[in-house]
Amino acid sequence: MTDQPRQNLTGLDLIAEIARLKRERNAVILAHYYQRPELQDLADFVGDSLELSRKAAATDADVIAFCGVKFMAETAKILAPEKIVVLPDMEAGCSLEDSCPPDDFAAFRALHPDAIALTYINCSAEVKALSDVIVTSSSAETILAQIPREQKIIFGPDRHLGGYLNRKFDREMILWPGVCIVHEAFSETELLKLKAQHPGAPVAAHPECPPHIIDHADYVGSTSGILNFAKTMGGDTLIVATEPHIIHQMQKAVPAKHFIGAPGADGNCNCNICPYMALNTVEKLYLALRDLEPRIEMDEELRLAAKRSLDKMLELASGTVGKGDLGRA
Numbered sequence: 001m002t003d004q005p006r007q008n009l010t011g012l013d014l015i016a017e018i019a020r021l022k023r024e025r026n027a028v029i030l031a032h033y034y035q036r037p038e039l040q041d042l043a044d045f046v047g048d049s050l051e052l053s054r055k056a057a058a059t060d061a062d063v064i065a066f067c068g069v070k071f072m073a074e075t076a077k078i079l080a081p082e083k084i085v086v087l088p089d090m091e092a093g094c095s096l097e098d099s100c101p102p103d104d105f106a107a108f109r110a111l112h113p114d115a116i117a118l119t120y121i122n123c124s125a126e127v128k129a130l131s132d133v134i135v136t137s138s139s140a141e142t143i144l145a146q147i148p149r150e151q152k153i154i155f156g157p158d159r160h161l162g163g164y165l166n167r168k169f170d171r172e173m174i175l176w177p178g179v180c181i182v183h184e185a186f187s188e189t190e191l192l193k194l195k196a197q198h199p200g201a202p203v204a205a206h207p208e209c210p211p212h213i214i215d216h217a218d219y220v221g222s223t224s225g226i227l228n229f230a231k232t233m234g235g236d237t238l239i240v241a242t243e244p245h246i247i248h249q250m251q252k253a254v255p256a257k258h259f260i261g262a263p264g265a266d267g268n269c270n271c272n273i274c275p276y277m278a279l280n281t282v283e284k285l286y287l288a289l290r291d292l293e294p295r296i297e298m299d300e301e302l303r304l305a306a307k308r309s310l311d312k313m314l315e316l317a318s319g320t321v322g323k324g325d326l327g328r329a
């Protein structure tokens with residue numbers, strides 16, 4: 001287990017306090033792979049967006065402490081409205097969500113009345129309510145395969161994931177122009193230098209990466225897909241082109257292998273830490289469990305409208321088990 005900042009706030013043993021509050025509140029801690037290692041180690045379950053949605057929908061806990069970003073905690077609330085859902089820092093947003101204001105998305109939809117809206121889960125509840133089917137990176141391929149080729153589709157907010165799907169499956173989805181600032185920051189020049197330093201080391205990339213990074217990848221997939229590739233690949237060194245905190249789980253699963261974060265333009269991978277995910281800390285998780293705040297609240301009409309497209313995802317993704325998923329470009 002990672003060293004934990006034990007004495008904080010008022011000199012409390014935060015790890016023991018979090019365990020006590022979890023019991024008292026009948027709470028479950030869910031964490032995404034991009035969370036700080038100490039939060040991943042405190043979680044009852046660590047997973048990708050689809051797995052976390054499924055866990056939220058299935059839990060019998062009364063409280064979900066969601067260590068991730070706001071759209072993920074909102075998804076938990078949409079699927080489990082009777083639970084109290086707390087997010088340690090309510091400012092933990094997402095650049096993809098920010099790129100897609102609901103009014104602009106509604107106008108985009110209106111421009112393409114004969115298209116359905118297939119929408120990446122990294123968006124607001126309002127945009128989910130304006131969509132027909134939600135996808136995650138681990139379910140997008142399975143879901144797209146079930147939509148007839150002649151059906152016109154608008155895809156948002158991630159133009160890189162949409163573009164990757166268009167290229168791989170020869171589709172012509174109309175793309176919303178959003179990007180993830182974290183995956184956008186990888187440098188092709190620095191990646192090629194790193195590959196030259198580690199001849200034969202494969203590259204695993206998240207489909208939120210731009211095409212000039214995807215083109216050098218041996219494996220493209222969701223966070224859980226990349227983790228699974230790390231466990232099952234033949235060699236002993238992997239270059240990881242996604243948010244580097246996932247390397248914590250790789251190192252735990254296969255300590256003998258060597259995992260290197262793909263670099264940004266400065267040759268250092270620190271610019272690829274998600275600034276939103278990094279807002280959550282052990283201290284804020286403790287406070288969220290103690291105070292049951294900050295809490296996700298949602299208008300019931302909006303929740304039901306957003307739930308329709310999420311339910312469609314869960315129905316169409318039923319064959320997706322969170323491994324393999326997108327596979328090679």
Ligand code: 13P
Pocket residue numbers: 047048049050122136137138180206208221222223224
């Ligand atoms: P995954 O669904 O692959 O975990 O991706 C979530 C995300 O926000 C990637 O930036």
Ligand code: SF4
Pocket residue numbers: 034069093094095096122180181182183208243274275276277
């Ligand atoms: Fe959003 Fe990118 Fe952070 Fe994922 S890594 S939460 S897409 S900003």
